[in-house]
Amino acid sequence: MEKSRVLVVGGTGYVGKRLVKASLAEGHPTYVLQRPEISLDIEKLQSLLDFKRRGAQLIEGSFSDHRSLVEAVKQVDVVISAMSGVHFRTHNLLTQLKLVDAIKEAGNIKRFLPSEFGIDPARMEHALEPGRVTFDEKMVVRKAIEEAKIPYTYVSANCFGGYFIGNLSQMETLLPPKDKVLIYGDGNVKVVFMDEDDVATYTIKSIDDPRTLNKTMYLRPPENILSQRELVEIWEKLTGRTLEKITISAEEFLSQLKGTGDLAHQVGIGHFYHIFYEGCLTNFEIGYNGEEASKLYPEVDYTRVHDYLKRYL
Ligand code: NDP
Ligand code: GO6
Numbered sequence: 001m002e003k004s005r006v007l008v009v010g011g012t013g014y015v016g017k018r019l020v021k022a023s024l025a026e027g028h029p030t031y032v033l034q035r036p037e038i039s040l041d042i043e044k045l046q047s048l049l050d051f052k053r054r055g056a057q058l059i060e061g062s063f064s065d066h067r068s069l070v071e072a073v074k075q076v077d078v079v080i081s082a083m084s085g086v087h088f089r090t091h092n093l094l095t096q097l098k099l100v101d102a103i104k105e106a107g108n109i110k111r112f113l114p115s116e117f118g119i120d121p122a123r124m125e126h127a128l129e130p131g132r133v134t135f136d137e138k139m140v141v142r143k144a145i146e147e148a149k150i151p152y153t154y155v156s157a158n159c160f161g162g163y164f165i166g167n168l169s170q171m172e173t174l175l176p177p178k179d180k181v182l183i184y185g186d187g188n189v190k191v192v193f194m195d196e197d198d199v200a201t202y203t204i205k206s207i208d209d210p211r212t213l214n215k216t217m218y219l220r221p222p223e224n225i226l227s228q229r230e231l232v233e234i235w236e237k238l239t240g241r242t243l244e245k246i247t248i249s250a251e252e253f254l255s256q257l258k259g260t261g262d263l264a265h266q267v268g269i270g271h272f273y274h275i276f277y278e279g280c281l282t283n284f285e286i287g288y289n290g291e292e293a294s295k296l297y298p299e300v301d302y303t304r305v306h307d308y309l310k311r312y313l
Contacts, residue, residue, distance in 0.1 A: 004110065004208045005076040007031040007059065009083065009099060011051065012044040014162075015117050016082035018200035020051050023080075026204050031076055034058040063095050069102035078207045079103060083115040085134050093137040097144055104148040111207050112150050114141050117157040117199060119271065119280055120216060128254075130263060131270025153206050154216040157199045158192035158281050161308045165193050168232050168243075169276065171268055176235060176312050180244040184253065184276035187229035187245075192220050192281050195303035202293040202300060211291055218286055221294040221302045228276060234306050238313060250277045 006023045010016040011032035023030040032051050038044040048058055059075065061068035073079060081099060084092045096114055103109045121135035121142070145152050159165070167173050168181050169191075202219055206212040226234075236242055256269050274280040286292055294302065 003028045004078045005029040005031065006078045006080060006204075006207065007033065007072060007076040009033045009079065009081045010115065011082070012038070012047040013082050013084055014160075015115075015196065015199065017047060018196050019080055019082055019203060020056055021054075022197070022200035022204040024051075024054055024056060025201075028078075028204070028207075029076075030056040031059050031072070032056050033072060034060050035062055036060065037062065063098050066098065066102060069099060070106050073099075073102050073106040074108060077109065078111045078113070079109055080113040080203065080207070081115045082117070085115075085118075091133065091137060093134070093141060096141050100141065100144045100148055100150065103150055110151060111213070112145060112152050113155060113203065113207065114138070114145060114152070116154050117160075117203075119158075119274065120154075120156040120218070122216070123280060123284065124274065127274060128257070128270040131267040131274075134267065134271075151213055153212045153214075155199070155203050155206070156216055156218045157203075158194055158219055159275065160194055160196050160199065161303075161305075162196060164191070165231065165305055165308050166312045168235055169228050169272070171272060172265070176309075177243060180246055181232055183232070183245045183247045184228055184272070185247070185250055187232075187247070188227045189276055189279040190225050190227055190282040191231075191275055191279075193224045193226060193231070193305050193308070194219055194221075195308055198300065198302045202297060205297045205300070206293070209296065211296060214289075216290045217293050217296070218290055219293045220282075220286075223304050224302065225282060226305060231305060235309055235312075238306070238309055253277070 006028045008016055008020050011020045020030060020032055034048055052058055059072045061072040081096055083096055103112055116138055121138040124135035127135050168176055170177055170182055206217050
């Protein structure tokens with residue numbers, strides 16, 4: 001079977017970069033959208049040149065030029081979007097509606113993976129403001145995809161290690177705490193932690209798999225389903241040092257929402273609340289419209305939290 005041609009949109013971003021690399025590694029002819037808007041962003045341009053050197057093809061196109069998107073999409077079989085979430089009040093996720101329009105018009109796409117890669121937005125109707133905008137926007141995109149009858153896969157990737165493992169799930173830092181660690185509630189709610197490169201590997205595996213067609217693929221590798229206390233314990237064993245645990249109740253945690261603070265922080269508080277108090281990543285069984293990635297692809301030797309944490313020693 002010929003390998004599907006893959007277009008990554010948002011390819012220079014945090015998730016996007018890894019998707020490009022994983023697609024190349026799996027031997028897919030890989031295309032990356034090159035937007036003129038990146039202008040003098042030298043890091044983005046260097047990333048794009050790096051992809052080209054590794055064998056990817058760059059396709060010029062802009063979200064403000066519908067034809068360019070249609071032409072880009074016509075060159076491939078699969079489109080993966082890794083557009084950013086809510087940042088600085090610009091709602092980039094809805095920009096994907098333009099991509100949906102282009103895919104619909106082109107009519108050749110065998111699979112579209114919109115930018116999801118987190119909590120399953122379909123289960124977040126009750127989510128708190130302002131964080132809920134992420135889920136609401138992802139649902140608007142899903143609706144457009146389904147109405148256009150575009151074949152899709154939604155990837156629910158749970159917690160990225162860079163934001164949730166290395167810092168022992170502490171907010172506003174990406175580094176492990178040295179003395180004290182804030183424990184959310186009883187600290188026993190189960191969470192799923194993922195290596196970002198594994199998120200990309202599983203995602204690329206799913207793109208031409210009939211088992212994931214028009215389904216949500218949840219990433220729940222069993223050994224990485226841990227509570228915050230278990231996460232902290234792994235770090236304590238690695239360092240040979242015990243951290244002071246400070247418990248924060250749900251009420252106290254949510255009271256931070258009243259204060260001022262930037263939007264990203266307020267969004268983060270809501271997300272952390274749903275993950276660590278409510279248990280939104282693990283408080284349900286995967287139903288008929290879902291599949292679990294490590295069961296589908298047992299050959300992937302995913303990174304365990306213990307090994308991920310070693311990077312921070
Ligand atoms: P980034 O902030 O890294 O941005 C990704 C890309 O979005 C950029 O590289 C850029 O593409 C594109 N983009 C941004 N603004 C615009 C715009 N105005 N017009 C067109 N393109 C734009 O995103 P992330 O990788 O952090 O997020 C991707 C997805 O992953 C989101 O859905 C997010 O919710 C989710 N996520 C999940 C996490 C988890 O723990 N589960 C953690 C972080 C994110 P270009 O390359 O063309 O410049
Ligand atoms: C990651 C973050 C880390 C926010 C998801 C504030 C969407 C998801 C697990 O952008 O708001 O400190 O599911 O102070 O569906 C951000 C968001 C994490 C990173 C959450 C995310 C996770 C988005 C912070 C902080 C480390």
